[in-house]
Amino acid sequence: MNEKLLVNPIECKANGACAELLPEMITQDEWGYPIVDGRPIPVALERDARAAVSACPTLALRLLRS
């Protein structure tokens, strides 16, 4: 089942770890906040996506079943 990424913008503190671990789907805006590709995560990137979610120090990034 394909999953999607979801950022809680209140919890996000622009740490940037997610964009480093999953640059294919997460870029940063000019203030460091993530711009997330909301499309389903391709199978090949699932492992990196999980790493990005785990790396967020404020637990702002989540995987959502689509």
Next chain:
Amino acid sequence: MTTAVQGVPGEDTATSLPRLLPRGGQRPEDWYAHVARHGRLPYRNRPGDLIRDLAAAGLTGRGGAAFPVHRKLSAVLEAAGKRRRTPVVVANGAESEPASDKDATLLWLAPHLVLDGLQLAAEAVGADQAIVYTHVERRNDVASRLRQAIAERMAAGADRVAVQLAEAPPRFLSGQETALLSHLAGGAAIPTFMPPRITERGLGGAPTLVQNVETLAHVALIARHGPRWFRQVGTKAEPGSMLCTIRRADGAPRITEVPLGLPLRSLISSPDGLSGGPDRAVLIGGYHGTWVRAADAMRLTLDNHSLGAVGARVGAGVLITPPPDRCGLIETAAVVRYLALESAGQCGPCLNGLPRMAAALTELAVGRQRRQTQADLERWAGLVTGRGACHHPDGTARFVRSALVTFAAEVELHQRGRCSGTSKAPFLPIPRGSARTEEDWM
């Protein structure tokens, strides 16, 4: 009461407006006047019954989002059954839009119609708790008026569900649904992110129905007169009437109840005939709304289908035509500064983007723009959109973008060191004082 309340010019008896506000009067309606005009509450004695009528009527929320009312009620009723929790209903009268005065006027003049709607909505979803959430710092003492009305109803034995009053802090976002819930739960009136749907889990975990006060007044009338009566005015797709706040050259708000689909021409033309430069514009929908060229607005009607053609929405019915001696850029810059200060500051893109947009607009307004100012504005408008917990950044970005398009000629004028505005007195109303500490959101 300085607000002028009038029917539509040329109203006829078939469409019979106004429906909500007392006819030709500025005197608040007490319980007896209310019952004389509308009769007693038509309780249905069964949860759910009214929902069918509301669906047939096609009533949508009048707080701005135009969400179908029956769908919200159905969702609450269903969640209550599934989770075996008794729901809560909230009348949202926190009209935070500074340019809007229709909810405060309705609560002041016809509080019983709103309270009727609240009782009927409570019955329809089987709620045992009802709350009216409203600002106290308005021109009229709406809270005292409501307290008096609730006492009158108690004496008359009209209500089946007890009604509590709650006070909204004077912030732009305090009427936003998640902010409202957070405040009613004892916290600051700031938005939260993606709670489970509040129709399922809202106040104290109970399924919660939040409806704008005008919406509830329509509910009270649909319960009495039925869906066919409701549809006698308005368009097929957007039936019924709505309250509007009209501000024209003289600045005093005029509250009027009009049918959806009414030509805007009849609402925005003023004695000065909308003269002025090619940049003469109308602000539709308030500070999260859209600037539209007056010449375009004259061809549109007051419904989302028509307004959608120029990227505008009916919203909560705010229509503002600044006088020709004001500069649209100066007005826009002042409003965006206010909106930036009213950000709850929780989400990075809003916290960073809105003050930058406000500063860039000030550069445009005072004729000190840098080469990249406009490009910055457009980029920031894109960057903040869709990236907040609430729609504050989205609404602000829409307002900014529409200003750049509508006042394009004025921007060029400013680049040459000129300005078409001869009066620097701000026209769009901006509340004084921004939040400094969390206390200001309580």
